[in-house]
Amino acid sequence: MYPSPILTLTLGVLITGVAAAELRNLAASTWAYLVHSLFLAGTFAAFAIVTDSPQLYWWVLAAVLTKVIFIPLLLRWYIIRHPATELRPTLGLRLSLVILSLLLIVFFKLVHTHMNFIAPTEAASLEPARSNLAVAFTVFAMGLYVLVTRRDAVKNVIGLCLLENGAHLSLVVLAPTLPGTLFIGLVTNVTLFVWVLIYVTSGIYQLLGSPDTFRLSELRR
Amino acid sequence: MAVIDLLIGALILLVVGAAVTALLAKRRAMCGYVAFLFVAVASVWVGVAAFHVLSTGSPIAGAPVLTIAPLNSSLVFTVDGLSAVFLLITSLIAVCTTLFSVRYMLVDERYSLVRYYPILLLFFASVISVVSVRNMLFFLVFWEFMTLASYVLVVFETDNADARRAGLQYFIATHIATGGILLATILLYTNAPVKSFEFEALLESTRALMATSPALIHLILALFVIGFATKAGILPFGFWLPNAHPVAPSPFSAVLSGCMVKIGVYGVLVVFTSLTPLSHFTTVWGVWIAVLGTVSIFVASLTALQQTDSKRLLAFSTIGQMGYIWLALGVGLALLRISPAVAVVALMAGLFHLVNHACFKSLLFLNAGAALYRTGTRDMDKAGGLMRIMPVTAVTAIIAALAISGIPGLNGFASKWLIFESGIVGGFEIPLLVFLVVVAIFISAVTLAYYMKFLGMVFVGKLHIGQEVERREVPVSMLVPQVLMAIPCVAFGVLPMLALKYLYVAANGILPAGYSPAFASLFGSSPLAVNLSLSGLRSGAWGPVAILVAFVGCLVLGYLISRMGAAQTREVPMWLCGEEHDFSEVRYPVHSFLLTFNRYFAKLYPPIPVPRLPRPTAILKLLDIDRWLYYPGLRWGERIIRVISATHAGFPQLYVLWMIVGAALAVIVLFSMGGGP
Amino acid sequence: MIAIAEISARDLLVPLVAAPLIGALLCVFLKRRASDYVAAIFATITLVLAAGAIGNLFSDLDATHRVPLGWLVNIAGESRPAPLVFELSIDALGALMLFVVTVIGFLVVIYSSEYLSPRNVEHPVANGKGRYYAWLLLFVGAMVGIALAGNFFQLFIFWEITTLCSWALISYYQDEASLRAGFKALIMTAIGGLFFVLALVLMYLNLDTDPFAFDALGRLAPGLRSLVFVFLLVAAWAKAAQFPFFTWLPDAMAAPTPISCYLHAAAMVKAGVYLIARVVSASYGLSYGVGLLTGIMALATIFIVVFLFLFQDDLKKILALSTISHLGYILIGCALGAWGSATAFQGGLLHIAAHGCGKGLLFLSVGMITYFTGTRRISELSGVGRRLPIVAVGFFVGAFTVTGVPPLAGFWSKFLILTGGLELGGFAAVIAILLLIESMIAFGFFLWVGQRVFFGSPSFDAPPAKAVAWPMTTAVIILAVLCLVVTLFALPVIQHIPLGM
Structure with a gap:
């Protein structure tokens, strides 16, 4: 049996992820995302120690640089120039919280139970890889949930980042031999697209007066 | 070389x-x-x-x-x-x-x-x-x-x-x-x-x-015969x-x-001598060929009588004469297995008539062409008496017309006589042939009738042409061919043995070796007269030289008598019962000669109207696949696409949702295929 | 310097495909006269290279010269050898097709230089020639590629390029009718192309080595072989405008006439029959059923079309419909070949060349009529022969070629098909006799059309631009001569095309 730090860290990933998704104040949400990313980097580090794979330290470095520093900076650059509260989402806060929690629990349970269908290797269906992979999928699902239910463009960007984080988290189990440089490439890519999206969002705001993605089709005119 | x-x-x-x-x-x-x-x-x-x-x-x-x-x-x-x-x-x-x-x-x-x-x-x-x-x-x-x-x-x-x-x-x-x-x-x-x-x-x-499928052989021979008959102008195919x-x-x-029409005859000969071994098929098809020939003789000759266009008359006459050739070939082929001597003579007679017809029919068309060149019309009712201005043309035309009508002393008689002889003798073996030959003999008179009409209207009689027509003979380069073609008409008429000698080589060459009796045993050895012996009997003789000498002698005698009696000739206008009319008004035109004939035989060669095809709108519509299949299909496709495009409302969230739904469906499908959880 | 004699056919294949493509690229940037010259030069280069390649092949007609160019990367985890997919090759069948494609392509380019001009009465064209030549040369290049393709995959790539080119060229005038026609051609042939893809996928999945080689069908299991053949056949039907896909072709007459000529005489539609000829030539053991399907559908096409063209007044549409029926002839030659008659197969192949020359000539002649008169309705034309004697010669020679009057090329091909059919006996003999009947009907109709259009009193005044029409006249004369002599060149080549038995 593996020690529990990894599980603790991934629990932190989940909780801070929910906070990043549900906080209506964008600045607070960004801070939550920062913490979320820190937990993520921590998970990587824990895996590096546990599985004794030094190349994962590169991952940690890359995650800290991009996810903890650059992306929150980019988001902040946007937030200080625009209204601090997000647009009213399609669901109310309480309802949203309930649904998200249910979704996460159900999804985690589902993935965790049927891991042997997903896991490519024997090792992946064992703990802590098993739980970790389940968490990764759950974070991914959370990202999707944010994408579907939020109107605010910035919140959508955060959703996408969550989605990416879920994917990256799964990589540590699915492709642990991935060279550090490749991972750096991956996360740099994510940073770049966040930058582009932020830039586009501020453009949308200038044109429409709000970052409402529901009104995107008006841009066609 | x-x-x-x-x-x-x-x-x-x-x-x-x-x-x-x-x-x-x-x-x-x-x-x-x-x-x-x-x-x-x-x-x-x-x-x-x-x-x-x-x-x-x-x-x-x-x-x-x-x-x-x-x-x-x-x-x-x-x-x-x-x-x-x-x-x-x-x-x-x-x-x-x-x-x-x-x-x-x-x-x-x-x-x-x-x-x-x-x-x-x-x-x-x-x-x-x-x-x-x-x-x-x-x-x-x-x-x-x-x-x-x-x-x-x-x-x-x-x-x-x-x-x-x-x-x-x-x-x-x-x-x-x-x-x-x-x-x-x-x-x-x-x-x-x-x-x-x-x-x-x-x-x-x-x-x-022949041994395995005689029906197929009959089909093949029928196709050959019909094909060559079409080219040769044999009715009803020509x-x-x-x-x-x-x-x-x-x-x-x-x-x-x-x-050209002769090449059709060549084709038939090739089919029955080079492509078919001697058998009862030859006999059967020989009779059919003879029947087709006789039908052509009968119909075409009687139709020729009704024509007013000189060249059309000649064309019908061609069909009639080709009929004689086919009759001869038919007789020859039918008898080839039964009685070789008669068959060889019949084939030679056919070839002889073919050569003769080539000479006099070409000559007649050249004559008609010369008349057309001078007068500009082919309508015999509109031209007449051209002998006065075109004597050479007229004389050659007369020679050709007499030859084609089978007047003794010219080549047409010699060949027709051989055809009739062989046909009648062949009738001992196949009685039908006699009937065919008798029909042909009688129609021969019709040939004479329509050529008299042709000559009478175009060349002899009173000159009857428009003022604008130049009144002189056609140029020498047009006369020479006519004279050249007239020479064989006379030569083969006077000396038929000259032609028969070579035609025997031709006929002998296409038959199995040693098949045909010796030339001398068939036609005698005199170069001046044909002493025909068929089936070992002396069947007939024709010595044109002797007869011509007698004929010319009589002419000379008659002339001498007329000179000795100092008979007078005078030119008088036509007597019109005392009425005074312009000649052109009371001229008796070509068609009047034969009004009765035309009345009774007009139906012999009816014009066949070409039916106009109705436009089959229904079928055309049915075949327009675009209209009833592709375009409706496209419209349905368009409708379905409109329904699908309604899902593209313009919200990014909606698209993500579709992706999730799609992914979920895919997962479910995959699980159900792999016997999932 | 390399002596000419040392160049082998192999060395010429890549330049042969490249030459028209380079020409096409250059023409994009050119206008008017300049594009005329460049197109003509590159068409000539292609023709010369093709002549070199074919001439080289004559030393050993049984040989196949291959130039492999590229392999497909295998999907990870597969242990089999990577399949060869990009490959040029030339053999007797390819040479036959190459001949038709380059010669007619060359003549069409020459012809177009005059046809697309402000002097054209039907469609005066002042500019836009660069675009025209670019697509046309691309088309030639793609067709050369089809002729030289070394396997089914390579063939498919060029096949789809021709679809694209025909779309662009049919819509060249960009009016309502031609846009619709171009789109229709694109859709129908692209749908046919999907079946080609299906066939390719089936081959790839079921064969470990050389899945796309021409003899691949012979190596499949019998049931699968028939299925793949049927997929290829459907693709060929769409391309060669056979029943039930023939409807795009008469509409495609909205194209400029030289394009119609190229589409119908040499290119587009011939690609379809070429595919089937390839399959039949290289495959062993095609079942009786697929031969029957090919034969019956071709026969149905022929008779439907012959019925349709009796009620057509548009000269070009008559030619289009006649094209469809002649492709049916070629397919019947292939079907009889699949049943084992080498004679009929050779007849079908010869018909590719014979029909190419004859129909090309007919289209170029009709093109000249519209160029000078502005109409192509039979009922509005008469006495054209008096004004344009060369066109009359071209039309009659073309008509007699496609309807099979000896000694023109069409007679020999039809004769071989007929002989093959009767040799096989049974249903093949019935097909052969029906073909003979169709041939007679078409002959009578074409003769009637020819007389109606070319004889009688002229319906228009003497053409003023007689002197400048030399490119068109030359093309017509060359094709007319080809109609007479093409058999002499093509027959020796065709004899060396094998028939899979």
Whole structure:
């Protein structure tokens, strides 16, 4: 049996992820995302120690640089120039919280139970890889949930980042031999697209007066 | 140099001549003379080669010129006795008609000569080739090229709607006939033990099929006979002929009647002598051929009586005379197995009549052409008495008309007499033949009647032409051909043995070796008279020389008597019962002679109206697949696409949702396929 | 310097495909006269290279010269050898197709230089020639590629390029009708192309080595072989405008006439029959059923079309419909070949060349009529022969070629098909006899049309631009001569095309 730090860290990933998704104040949400990313980097580090794979330290470095520093900076650059509260989402806060929690629990349970269908290797269906992979999928699902239910463009960007984080988290189990440089490439890519999206969002705001993605089709005119 | 090289040289010469005349087409007279030069040299060469074969009696063959390996066929030019006969008449007609054309074709400058001389030369080349190959594939190729070339010449006057219609009818009819021949040939080829189109290989195929499937052989022979009958103008298949012959330029009408329709006869002879072994099939089809010939004689001759157009009359007469040839061939083929002596005589009689007809019918078309050249009309009611201004033309026309009507002393009589003799003797074996021959004999009188009409209206009588017509004989270059063609008419009439000697070589050559009785035993040994003995009996004799001497003696005597009695002749106007009329008003026109005839026999050759096809709207709609299948299908597709496009509302969230739904579906499907949780 | 004699056919294949493509690229940037010259030069280069390649092949007609160019990367985890997909090759069948494609392509380019001009009465064209030549040369290049393709995959790539080119060229005038027609051609042939893809996928999945080689069908299991053949056949039907896909072709007459000529005589539609000829030539053991399907559908097409064209007044549409029926002839040659008749197969192949020359000639002649008169309705034309004698010669020679009057090329091909059919006997003989009947009907109709249009009193005044029409006249004369002599060149080559038995 593996020690529990990894599980603790991934629990932190989940909780801070929910906070990043549900906080209506964008600045607070960004801070939550920062913490979320820190937990993520921590998970990587824990895996590096546990599985004794030094190349994962590169991952940690890359995650800290991009996810903890650059992306929150980019988001902040946007937030200080625009209204601090997000647009009213399609669901109310309480309802949203309930649904998200249910979704996460159900999804985690589902993935965790049927891991042997997903896991490519024997090792992946064992703990802590098993739980970790389940968490990764759950974070991914959370990202999707944010994408579907939020109107605010910035919140959508955060959703996408969550989605990416879920994917990256799964990589540590699915492709642990991935060279550090490749991972750096991956996360740099994510940073770049966040930058582009932020830039586009501020453009949308200038044109429409709000970052409402529901009104995107008006841009066609 | 081998003799066959003369023939090949002549073919090359004709093709080169075609190219040269095509380049010279703008200079009309020069073009004509150059064409004549080429044709004359080529004809002499061909004539020499053919005469060589007829005098030595042995066929000549050259080396392969062209080989088509997939069909095991090579082009070898071969001349045997039979082809030599056709080559000789072709060369004679070629020389005469080309010379005749030179001045004739100068008149109408609307049409470019590039469609005349080059095609004419190619036509002669193809005719020469058709009769000198012994390979059915190349026979067909040259055969149909001959049709193509003749079509171009038939529609030479493209502004003339009749010419267009006749040309269309001609080419389509003969092309379909050729299709039949083609089919029959391939059927034989596919059953041949040795896959080849050579006559010998096809003969073996026929021999094999006769034992196994006689019905197929009957079908093949029927296709052959119908195909060649169409070309030869035998009714009911030769319906195109009376339309096509009149509309072609006159010299080419002469070629058509004198030369091309004869190739159909050549085809039939080839089929029954080279492609079919001697058997009861030959007998059966011989009788059919004789019947077809007699039908043509009967219908065409009686229809010719009703014609007012001189060239159309000649065309119907061609059908009638071809009928005589077919009758003779039919008699010959029917008896070939039963009574060889009679059969050989009948075949020779057919060939003899073929040669004679080539001479006098070409001559008649040239005569009609000369009259047309001078008067500008083919309508016999509008011209008359041309003998006064065109004596040479008229005399040759009279010779030809008398010859074709079978007046003793001219060649037509000699050949018809042989036909009748062999037919009646053959009647002892097959009684039907006697009936056919009797019909033919009686219709022979009709021939005389319509030629009297032709001569009477066009050449003799009072001169009856418009003021604008130049009153003199046609140019010398048009007279020479007419005189040239008249010579054999008289020569073969006076000395039939001259022709029979060579025709015997031709007929002997196509029959199995040692099959036919010796020449002397059939026709006697006197060169001046035909002493015919059939079935070992002396069946008849015809000594034209003696009779002619007596005939001329009587004429001289009559003249002497009239001179001695100092009989007077005087010219008086026509007596019109005292009434005074202009001659042209009371002139008795052609059709009046035969009003009764026309009334009773008009239905014999009814015009067949071409039905106009109704536009089958319903079927066309059904076949318009676009309308009922593709376009409705597209509209449905469009509807479905509209429904699908409603999901693209413009919210990014919605698209993500669809992706999730899609992914979920995919996962469910995958799980259910893999026997999931 | 390399002596000419040392160049082998292999060395010429890549330049042969490249030459027209380079020409096409250059023409994009050119206008008017400049594009005329460049297109003509590159068409000539292609023709010369093709002549070199074919001439080289004559030393050993049984040989196949291959130039492999590229392999497909295998999907990870597969242990089999990577399949060869990009490959040029030339053999007797390819040479036959190459001949038709380059010669007619060359003549069409020459012809177009005059046809697309302000002097054209029907469609005066002042500019836009660069675009025209670019697509046309691309088309030539793609067709050369089809002729030289070394396997099915390579063939498919060029096949789809021709679809694209035909779309662009049919819509060249960009009016309502031509846009619709171009789109229709694109859709129908692209749907056919999907079946080609299906066939390719099936081959790839079921064969470990050389899945796309031409002889791949012979190596499949019998049931699968028939299925793949049927997929290829459907693709060929769409391309060659056979029943039930023939409807795009008459509409495609909205294209400029030289394009119609190229589409119908040499390119687009011939690609379809070429595919089937390839399959039949290289495959062993095609079942009786697939031969029957090919034969019956071709026969149905022929008779439907012959019925349709009897009621058509538009000269070009008559030619289009006649094209469809002649492609049926070629397919019947292939079907009889699948049944084992080498004679009929050779006839079908010869018909590719014969029909190419004959129909090309007919289209170029009709193009000249519209160029000078502005109409192509039979009922509005008469006496054209008086004004344009060369056109009359061209039309009649072309008509007699396609309807099979000896000694023109069409006679020999039809004769071989007929002989093959009758040799096989049974249903094949019935097909052969029906073909003969169709041939007669078409002959009569074409003769009637020819007389109606070319004889009689002229319906229009003498053409003023006689002197400048030399590119068109030359093309017509060359094709007319080819109609006569093409058999002599093509037959020796065709004899060396094998028939899978």
